[in-house]
Amino acid sequence: MNSSEGRRNGAVMLYLLLLAAYFMSNFFRISPAVLLPRLAREMGMTAAVTGFISSLFFYAYGGVQPLCGALNDRYGPMRTGALGMALCALGTFMFSFADSPASLGIARLLTGLGLGPIFSGVLVHQAHGFPKERYAALTGITIAVGNLGAVISVAPLGMSLDKLGRFNTFIILGTISLAVAAAMWLCRSRDLVVGQSPRGTSMLKGLKDGMALLLKGHRGIKAATLMWASTVGLQISLQGLWAVAWFEEAYRCGTGPARNWATLIGVGMMAGTLLGGRLASLARGRTWVLASFGGAIAASWALFLAVMHLKAPLPLAGAAGALIGVTSGVGVVAANSAINDLVDRDRIGALIGAANMTVFAFVILSQWGSGVLIEAFGGQSSLGFLKTYGALTTLLTLCMLPILTVKSFRR
Structure with a gap:
Protein backbone atom coordinates (compact mmCIF):
# COMPACT_ATOMS: atom_id res chain seq x y z
CA MET A 1 0.00 0.00 0.00
CA ASN A 2 1.54 3.34 -1.07
CA SER A 3 1.43 6.48 1.10
CA SER A 4 -1.39 8.17 -0.84
CA GLU A 5 -3.57 5.06 -0.58
CA GLY A 6 -2.82 4.80 3.13
CA ARG A 7 -3.72 8.45 3.61
CA ARG A 8 -6.99 7.94 1.72
CA ASN A 9 -7.92 4.88 3.80
CA GLY A 10 -7.04 6.75 6.99
CA ALA A 11 -9.19 9.69 5.91
CA VAL A 12 -12.14 7.36 5.29
CA MET A 13 -11.75 5.64 8.68
CA LEU A 14 -11.63 8.93 10.58
CA TYR A 15 -14.56 10.23 8.51
CA LEU A 16 -16.67 7.23 9.56
CA LEU A 17 -15.82 7.86 13.21
CA LEU A 18 -16.77 11.53 12.89
CA PRO A 32 -36.88 16.37 23.17
CA ALA A 33 -39.81 16.01 20.71
CA VAL A 34 -40.47 12.58 22.22
CA LEU A 35 -39.81 13.20 25.89
CA LEU A 36 -40.08 16.86 26.86
CA PRO A 37 -43.81 17.39 26.13
CA ARG A 38 -44.54 14.34 28.32
CA LEU A 39 -42.26 15.57 31.11
CA ALA A 40 -43.82 19.02 30.79
CA ARG A 41 -47.24 17.57 31.60
CA GLU A 42 -45.81 15.58 34.52
CA MET A 43 -43.92 18.57 35.97
CA GLY A 44 -46.55 21.20 35.12
CA MET A 45 -44.25 23.16 32.76
CA THR A 46 -45.74 25.66 30.31
CA ALA A 47 -45.05 25.51 26.56
CA ALA A 48 -42.68 28.47 26.89
CA VAL A 49 -40.66 26.77 29.66
CA THR A 50 -40.57 23.53 27.66
CA GLY A 51 -39.31 25.40 24.59
CA PHE A 52 -36.70 27.21 26.72
CA ILE A 53 -35.35 23.96 28.23
CA SER A 54 -35.11 22.39 24.78
CA SER A 55 -33.39 25.51 23.43
CA LEU A 56 -30.68 25.41 26.15
CA PHE A 57 -28.96 22.72 24.06
CA PHE A 58 -28.83 25.21 21.21
CA TYR A 59 -27.75 28.17 23.38
CA ALA A 60 -24.72 26.14 24.43
CA TYR A 61 -24.13 24.57 21.02
CA GLY A 62 -24.48 27.80 19.07
CA GLY A 63 -22.53 29.95 21.53
CA VAL A 64 -19.36 27.87 21.26
CA GLN A 65 -19.38 27.46 17.46
CA PRO A 66 -16.73 30.10 16.62
CA LEU A 67 -14.47 28.67 19.34
CA CYS A 68 -15.08 25.08 18.18
CA GLY A 69 -14.32 25.95 14.56
CA ALA A 70 -11.01 27.51 15.59
CA LEU A 71 -10.23 24.53 17.87
CA ASN A 72 -10.83 22.11 15.01
CA ASP A 73 -8.55 24.12 12.72
CA ARG A 74 -5.86 24.30 15.40
CA TYR A 75 -5.97 20.92 17.23
CA GLY A 76 -7.94 18.75 14.83
CA PRO A 77 -11.42 17.21 15.11
CA MET A 78 -10.27 13.97 16.77
CA ARG A 79 -8.86 15.55 19.92
CA THR A 80 -11.48 18.31 20.08
CA GLY A 81 -14.37 15.96 19.34
CA ALA A 82 -13.24 13.37 21.89
CA LEU A 83 -13.39 15.88 24.73
CA GLY A 84 -16.74 17.11 23.46
CA MET A 85 -18.28 13.63 23.30
CA ALA A 86 -17.11 12.95 26.88
CA LEU A 87 -18.94 16.09 28.04
CA CYS A 88 -22.00 15.00 26.04
CA ALA A 89 -21.95 11.68 27.90
CA LEU A 90 -21.96 13.53 31.23
CA GLY A 91 -25.03 15.54 30.19
CA THR A 92 -26.78 12.40 28.97
CA PHE A 93 -26.19 10.57 32.26
CA MET A 94 -27.59 13.59 34.10
CA PHE A 95 -30.68 13.65 31.86
CA SER A 96 -31.43 10.06 32.82
CA PHE A 97 -32.31 11.01 36.40
CA ALA A 98 -33.20 14.72 36.13
CA ASP A 99 -36.34 15.39 38.16
CA SER A 100 -36.91 19.13 37.85
CA PRO A 101 -36.95 21.79 35.12
CA ALA A 102 -33.58 23.09 36.42
CA SER A 103 -31.82 19.71 36.24
CA LEU A 104 -33.33 18.99 32.81
CA GLY A 105 -32.01 22.35 31.63
CA ILE A 106 -28.49 21.75 32.97
CA LEU A 113 -21.63 22.17 24.91
CA GLY A 114 -20.19 18.72 24.32
CA LEU A 115 -21.58 18.33 20.82
CA GLY A 116 -20.51 21.82 19.73
CA PRO A 117 -17.32 20.77 17.86
CA ILE A 118 -18.75 17.84 15.93
CA PHE A 119 -20.32 19.31 12.77
CA SER A 120 -17.53 21.77 12.00
CA GLY A 121 -15.09 18.95 12.78
CA VAL A 122 -16.60 16.72 10.09
CA LEU A 123 -16.50 19.54 7.52
CA VAL A 124 -12.91 20.47 8.39
CA HIS A 125 -11.89 16.82 7.99
CA GLN A 126 -13.69 16.65 4.62
CA ALA A 127 -11.85 19.76 3.42
CA HIS A 128 -8.42 18.41 4.46
CA GLY A 129 -8.83 14.70 3.77
CA PHE A 130 -10.58 14.59 0.38
CA PRO A 131 -10.44 16.39 -3.01
CA LYS A 132 -12.38 19.67 -3.19
CA GLU A 133 -14.73 18.37 -5.89
CA ARG A 134 -16.00 15.69 -3.48
CA GLY A 149 -29.93 10.14 14.02
CA ALA A 150 -32.81 12.62 14.01
CA VAL A 151 -35.15 9.97 12.57
CA ILE A 152 -34.18 7.36 15.15
CA SER A 153 -34.60 9.91 17.92
CA VAL A 154 -38.38 10.05 17.37
CA ALA A 155 -40.28 6.78 16.91
CA PRO A 156 -37.51 4.28 17.85
CA LEU A 157 -36.51 6.35 20.88
CA GLY A 158 -40.16 6.56 21.89
CA MET A 159 -40.44 2.78 21.80
CA SER A 160 -37.27 2.43 23.86
CA LEU A 161 -38.62 4.87 26.45
CA ASP A 162 -41.89 2.95 26.61
CA VAL A 180 -17.29 7.19 20.72
CA ALA A 181 -15.24 9.68 22.76
CA ALA A 182 -12.71 6.99 23.66
CA ALA A 183 -12.36 5.87 20.03
CA MET A 184 -11.77 9.46 18.86
CA TRP A 185 -9.13 10.02 21.54
CA LEU A 186 -7.27 6.86 20.54
CA CYS A 187 -7.21 8.07 16.90
CA ARG A 188 -5.97 11.59 17.66
CA SER A 189 -2.44 10.90 16.39
CA ARG A 190 -3.84 10.05 12.92
CA ASP A 191 -5.72 13.33 12.58
CA LEU A 192 -5.07 14.83 9.12
CA VAL A 193 -5.85 18.38 10.27
CA VAL A 194 -3.33 18.70 13.12
CA GLY A 195 -0.42 20.93 12.25
CA GLN A 196 -1.93 22.23 8.99
CA SER A 197 -2.90 25.65 10.35
CA PRO A 198 -0.49 28.36 9.15
CA ARG A 199 2.51 28.71 11.45
CA GLY A 200 1.98 31.37 14.09
CA THR A 201 -1.80 31.32 13.82
CA SER A 202 -3.28 31.89 17.27
CA MET A 203 -6.65 30.80 18.59
CA LEU A 204 -7.71 34.43 18.88
CA LYS A 205 -6.77 35.11 15.27
CA GLY A 206 -8.74 32.05 14.17
CA MET A 211 -16.24 36.27 12.27
CA ALA A 212 -14.57 38.65 9.79
CA LEU A 213 -15.23 36.28 6.90
CA LEU A 214 -18.89 36.00 7.89
CA LEU A 215 -19.50 39.69 8.52
CA LYS A 216 -17.16 41.37 6.02
CA GLY A 217 -16.40 38.71 3.46
CA HIS A 218 -18.13 37.90 0.18
CA ARG A 219 -21.83 38.85 0.12
CA GLY A 220 -22.63 35.27 -0.88
CA ILE A 221 -21.32 33.95 2.46
CA LYS A 222 -23.89 36.02 4.36
CA ALA A 223 -26.76 35.13 1.99
CA ALA A 224 -25.97 31.39 2.06
CA THR A 225 -25.60 31.44 5.85
CA LEU A 226 -28.99 33.16 6.24
CA MET A 227 -30.61 30.56 3.98
CA TRP A 228 -28.99 27.74 5.95
CA ALA A 229 -29.87 29.27 9.33
CA SER A 230 -33.54 29.99 8.63
CA THR A 231 -34.08 26.58 7.03
CA VAL A 232 -32.53 24.60 9.88
CA GLY A 233 -34.07 26.77 12.61
CA LEU A 234 -37.64 26.27 11.43
CA GLN A 235 -37.21 22.61 10.54
CA ILE A 236 -35.66 21.67 13.90
CA TYR A 251 -55.73 14.22 14.01
CA ARG A 252 -56.41 12.75 17.47
CA CYS A 253 -54.28 9.83 16.32
CA GLY A 254 -52.47 8.93 19.55
CA THR A 255 -48.81 9.29 20.43
CA GLY A 256 -47.52 6.24 18.55
CA PRO A 257 -48.93 7.14 15.11
CA ALA A 258 -48.02 10.80 15.65
CA ARG A 259 -44.38 9.83 16.25
CA ASN A 260 -44.36 7.74 13.08
CA TRP A 261 -45.74 10.52 10.88
CA ALA A 262 -43.42 13.10 12.46
CA THR A 263 -40.49 10.81 11.67
CA LEU A 264 -41.13 11.36 7.96
CA ILE A 265 -39.74 14.90 8.27
CA GLY A 266 -36.36 13.41 9.15
CA VAL A 267 -36.67 10.73 6.45
CA GLY A 268 -37.31 13.47 3.92
CA MET A 269 -34.30 15.42 5.20
CA MET A 270 -32.10 12.35 4.70
CA ALA A 271 -33.32 11.95 1.13
CA GLY A 272 -32.92 15.67 0.48
CA THR A 273 -29.32 15.81 1.68
CA LEU A 274 -28.33 12.84 -0.48
CA LEU A 275 -30.07 14.47 -3.45
CA GLY A 276 -28.50 17.79 -2.51
CA GLY A 277 -25.02 16.30 -2.79
CA ARG A 278 -25.73 15.75 -6.49
CA LEU A 279 -27.66 18.96 -7.13
CA ALA A 280 -25.25 21.28 -5.30
CA SER A 281 -22.86 21.12 -8.24
CA LEU A 282 -25.57 22.84 -10.31
CA ALA A 283 -25.65 25.73 -7.84
CA ARG A 284 -21.90 26.43 -7.89
CA GLY A 285 -21.69 30.11 -8.72
CA ARG A 286 -25.28 30.28 -10.00
CA THR A 287 -27.53 32.59 -8.01
CA TRP A 288 -30.73 31.51 -9.73
CA VAL A 289 -30.23 27.84 -8.78
CA LEU A 290 -29.67 28.62 -5.10
CA ALA A 291 -32.66 31.01 -5.18
CA SER A 292 -34.79 28.22 -6.67
CA PHE A 293 -33.82 25.93 -3.79
CA GLY A 294 -34.84 28.66 -1.33
CA GLY A 295 -38.17 29.14 -3.06
CA ALA A 296 -38.84 25.39 -2.96
CA ILE A 297 -38.24 25.36 0.81
CA ALA A 298 -40.75 28.20 1.39
CA ALA A 299 -43.31 26.56 -0.94
CA SER A 300 -43.05 23.21 0.88
CA TRP A 301 -43.82 24.94 4.19
CA ALA A 302 -46.83 26.70 2.65
CA LEU A 303 -48.11 23.34 1.40
CA PHE A 304 -47.69 21.74 4.83
CA LEU A 305 -49.61 24.58 6.50
CA ALA A 306 -52.43 24.25 3.95
CA VAL A 307 -52.66 20.49 4.48
CA MET A 308 -52.74 20.84 8.28
CA HIS A 309 -55.32 23.66 8.06
CA LEU A 310 -57.62 21.59 5.84
CA LYS A 311 -57.01 18.46 7.95
CA ALA A 312 -56.34 16.51 4.79
CA PRO A 313 -55.88 12.73 5.18
CA LEU A 314 -53.08 11.94 7.61
CA PRO A 315 -50.84 10.22 4.99
CA LEU A 316 -50.98 13.41 2.93
CA ALA A 317 -49.93 15.46 5.97
CA GLY A 318 -47.04 13.05 6.57
CA ALA A 319 -45.99 13.35 2.92
CA ALA A 320 -46.10 17.16 3.16
CA GLY A 321 -43.84 16.97 6.22
CA ALA A 322 -41.46 14.71 4.30
CA LEU A 323 -41.39 17.26 1.47
CA ILE A 324 -40.24 19.94 3.95
CA GLY A 325 -37.40 17.60 4.84
CA VAL A 326 -36.45 16.98 1.19
CA THR A 327 -36.36 20.66 0.18
CA SER A 328 -34.59 21.62 3.42
CA GLY A 329 -31.94 18.95 2.89
CA VAL A 330 -31.19 20.09 -0.66
CA GLY A 331 -31.03 23.73 0.45
CA VAL A 332 -28.72 23.10 3.41
CA VAL A 333 -26.20 21.11 1.34
CA ALA A 334 -26.26 23.73 -1.43
CA ALA A 335 -25.72 26.56 1.09
CA ASN A 336 -22.81 24.70 2.75
CA SER A 337 -21.23 23.98 -0.62
CA ALA A 338 -21.54 27.65 -1.60
CA ILE A 339 -19.82 28.73 1.63
CA ASN A 340 -16.99 26.23 1.08
CA ASP A 341 -16.42 27.56 -2.44
CA LEU A 342 -15.95 31.08 -1.08
CA VAL A 343 -13.17 30.40 1.48
CA ASP A 344 -9.64 28.95 1.62
CA ARG A 345 -9.25 25.46 3.07
CA ASP A 346 -7.16 26.52 6.08
CA ARG A 347 -9.94 28.87 7.25
CA ILE A 348 -12.97 26.66 6.61
CA GLY A 349 -13.26 25.56 10.25
CA ALA A 350 -13.26 29.13 11.56
CA LEU A 351 -15.87 30.24 9.00
CA ILE A 352 -18.12 27.19 9.49
CA GLY A 353 -17.95 27.78 13.24
CA ALA A 354 -19.07 31.40 12.84
CA ALA A 355 -21.77 30.46 10.33
CA ASN A 356 -22.99 27.61 12.53
CA MET A 357 -23.34 30.06 15.43
CA THR A 358 -25.75 32.03 13.25
CA VAL A 359 -27.62 28.83 12.37
CA PHE A 360 -28.14 27.96 16.00
CA ALA A 361 -29.10 31.49 16.93
CA PHE A 362 -32.00 30.91 14.55
CA VAL A 363 -32.64 27.49 16.09
CA ILE A 364 -32.77 29.04 19.56
CA LEU A 365 -35.15 31.76 18.43
CA SER A 366 -37.35 29.18 16.70
CA GLN A 367 -37.41 26.84 19.70
CA TRP A 368 -38.08 29.53 22.29
CA GLY A 369 -40.12 31.77 20.02
CA SER A 370 -42.40 28.96 18.86
CA GLY A 371 -43.27 28.19 22.48
CA VAL A 372 -44.03 31.85 23.19
CA LEU A 373 -46.18 32.18 20.05
CA ILE A 374 -48.06 28.95 20.75
CA GLU A 375 -49.01 30.26 24.18
CA ALA A 376 -49.99 33.64 22.72
CA PHE A 377 -52.19 31.91 20.15
CA GLY A 378 -54.11 29.83 22.67
CA GLY A 379 -51.79 26.99 23.73
CA GLN A 380 -51.09 23.59 22.19
CA SER A 381 -54.09 23.51 19.88
CA SER A 382 -54.25 22.85 16.15
CA LEU A 398 -37.99 36.87 3.93
CA CYS A 399 -34.67 35.24 4.84
CA MET A 400 -34.39 33.75 1.34
CA LEU A 401 -34.56 37.13 -0.43
CA PRO A 402 -30.90 38.21 0.12
CA ILE A 403 -29.81 35.41 -2.24
CA LEU A 404 -31.24 37.51 -5.07
CA THR A 405 -28.81 40.34 -4.25
CA VAL A 406 -25.73 38.18 -4.96
CA LYS A 407 -24.39 38.40 -8.52
CA SER A 408 -22.38 35.21 -8.27
CA PHE A 409 -21.31 32.67 -5.65
CA ARG A 410 -17.79 32.50 -7.08
CA ARG A 411 -14.69 34.18 -5.68
Missing part, protein backbone atom coordinates in the same frame (compact mmCIF):
# COMPACT_ATOMS: atom_id res chain seq x y z
CA LEU A 19 -20.01 10.46 11.19
CA ALA A 20 -20.85 8.32 14.24
CA ALA A 21 -20.34 11.36 16.48
CA TYR A 22 -22.46 13.54 14.17
CA PHE A 23 -25.19 10.88 14.22
CA MET A 24 -25.28 11.21 18.01
CA SER A 25 -25.31 15.01 17.75
CA ASN A 26 -28.49 15.03 15.67
CA PHE A 27 -30.03 12.34 17.83
CA PHE A 28 -29.71 14.50 20.95
CA ARG A 29 -30.91 17.64 19.15
CA ILE A 30 -34.26 16.12 18.19
CA SER A 31 -34.94 13.74 21.11
CA ALA A 107 -28.40 18.34 31.28
CA ARG A 108 -29.43 19.87 27.95
CA LEU A 109 -26.82 22.63 28.38
CA LEU A 110 -23.99 20.14 28.99
CA THR A 111 -25.04 18.02 26.03
CA GLY A 112 -25.08 21.05 23.74
CA TYR A 135 -16.93 18.19 -0.77
CA ALA A 136 -20.60 18.65 -1.80
CA ALA A 137 -21.24 14.91 -2.11
CA LEU A 138 -19.58 14.22 1.24
CA THR A 139 -21.56 17.01 2.87
CA GLY A 140 -24.75 15.41 1.56
CA ILE A 141 -23.73 12.06 3.07
CA THR A 142 -22.74 13.71 6.35
CA ILE A 143 -26.02 15.55 6.82
CA ALA A 144 -28.00 12.48 5.71
CA VAL A 145 -26.31 10.33 8.37
CA GLY A 146 -26.91 13.07 10.91
CA ASN A 147 -30.57 13.10 10.01
CA LEU A 148 -30.73 9.34 10.40
CA LYS A 163 -40.09 -0.37 27.09
CA LEU A 164 -36.98 0.51 29.13
CA GLY A 165 -37.92 3.82 30.77
CA ARG A 166 -36.07 7.12 30.72
CA PHE A 167 -33.29 6.11 33.16
CA ASN A 168 -32.16 2.93 31.37
CA THR A 169 -32.51 4.46 27.89
CA PHE A 170 -30.34 7.48 28.64
CA ILE A 171 -27.76 5.44 30.58
CA ILE A 172 -27.30 3.35 27.43
CA LEU A 173 -27.05 6.48 25.28
CA GLY A 174 -24.49 8.01 27.62
CA THR A 175 -22.38 4.84 27.50
CA ILE A 176 -22.42 4.88 23.68
CA SER A 177 -21.34 8.54 23.69
CA LEU A 178 -18.45 7.69 26.03
CA ALA A 179 -17.36 4.85 23.74
CA LEU A 207 -11.81 33.33 15.99
CA LYS A 208 -11.42 36.81 14.49
CA ASP A 209 -10.91 35.41 10.99
CA GLY A 210 -14.09 33.35 11.15
CA SER A 237 -38.32 23.55 15.87
CA LEU A 238 -41.00 21.49 14.14
CA GLN A 239 -39.27 18.11 14.01
CA GLY A 240 -37.45 18.48 17.31
CA LEU A 241 -40.19 19.89 19.51
CA TRP A 242 -43.76 20.30 18.24
CA ALA A 243 -44.39 17.91 15.33
CA VAL A 244 -45.56 14.98 17.46
CA ALA A 245 -47.85 17.17 19.55
CA TRP A 246 -49.27 18.89 16.43
CA PHE A 247 -50.09 15.62 14.68
CA GLU A 248 -51.66 14.31 17.88
CA GLU A 249 -53.78 17.43 18.35
CA ALA A 250 -54.84 17.85 14.73
CA LEU A 383 -55.03 26.52 15.51
CA GLY A 384 -52.23 27.67 17.82
CA PHE A 385 -49.69 25.55 15.94
CA LEU A 386 -51.03 26.77 12.59
CA LYS A 387 -50.80 30.47 13.46
CA THR A 388 -47.33 30.02 14.97
CA TYR A 389 -45.85 28.30 11.95
CA GLY A 390 -47.65 30.64 9.58
CA ALA A 391 -45.75 33.53 11.19
CA LEU A 392 -42.45 31.61 11.18
CA THR A 393 -42.88 30.59 7.51
CA THR A 394 -43.29 34.26 6.60
CA LEU A 395 -39.98 34.99 8.34
CA LEU A 396 -38.34 32.07 6.52
CA THR A 397 -39.46 33.44 3.16
